[in-house]
Amino acid sequence: MFTGIIQALGAVQALSPTRVAVRCSATALTQSLELGDSVAVDGICLTVVEILSDGFVAGVSPETLGRTTLRDTTLEHPSRAMVNLEAALRVGSKLGGHFVSGHVDGVGHLRERQSTADSWLLSFEAPPSVARYIVPKGSVAVNGVSLTVADCNSEGSLFSVAVIPHSFAETNLSQLAPGAAVNLEADLLGKYVEKFLGLGQSTQNGGRTVTRQPVTAAFLSEHGFL
Known part of the structure; x- marks a missing residue:
């Protein structure tokens, strides 16, 4: 989990189809990292798989490359693409932005x-x-x-x-x-609200299809909310 408050800028470099190196001069961020930590790289949650003297190496999946700008970033500018960096939120840290999962939509x-x-x-x-x-x-x-x-x-x-x-x-x-x-x-929050309300989506329940009504003024009135 992240907050969307950027802590440093870094340069991302493709090492292989499944690994990228992120170089960063902000020691306050890099020196606190451990193997397995999560770091948001341009909003993408990546896992630290190797610690470098000036940054870290992260693993990337085909799903990540296919759904984000990371593929274009590493291929078009393999050694100088600047990215926003944020370490994962720690318990007790200030929440200055909003809850960011690092899962790009x-x-x-x-x-x-x-x-x-x-x-x-x-x-x-x-x-x-x-x-x-x-x-x-x-x-x-x-x-x-x-x-x-x-x-x-x-x-x-x-x-x-x-x-x-x-x-x-x-x-x-x-x-x-x-x-x-x-x-x-x-x-x-919007994603969970949509999920819980259904918004006209059809689901399977005991072998039969159930379509939930979208929440409208008429729906609320019918159920005593207006």
Whole structure:
């Protein structure tokens, strides 16, 4: 579990199809790592399999490569791709962002970035796997950075976030150009709410198909909530 508060920037390098090296000069992060620890690398939860003097080696699976930007990052820029790093949340640590699992829901793309008087406004396109959970003032992790949705369209497929200068300078969000791919993870709470409510999904129960009604104003009224 992570918080989306980035602790350092690192450089990722492909060592093999299943292993990457992450180099980082922030000793406060690297010196505390142990074998088996989890680290969010651009929002992707990876497991430390080897400790290096200036970083660590992590294992990657075909699933991870297929669902995230890591494949493009390591293949296109095998020795200089900058990534956001965050060590796993420890009991008693400050929770400054929101609960981030490190399980990327989909890859989105930067549409536009604008500089304002006190922040940067970034606009993104989100795939359906993420868009369904995007709501105004909700939380979203972009390359592992915990951000608040400033605005979005009704589908959630287009959304914008305001990034303060500190976060912009201390993460790789400052390196994004229009069209750049980013890892997106929607708020974990929305996924559980959708699961528990069913939202019109069909399930198997004792050999028969049961379709749950979506929660609408009419549904709530019928069951005495309105």
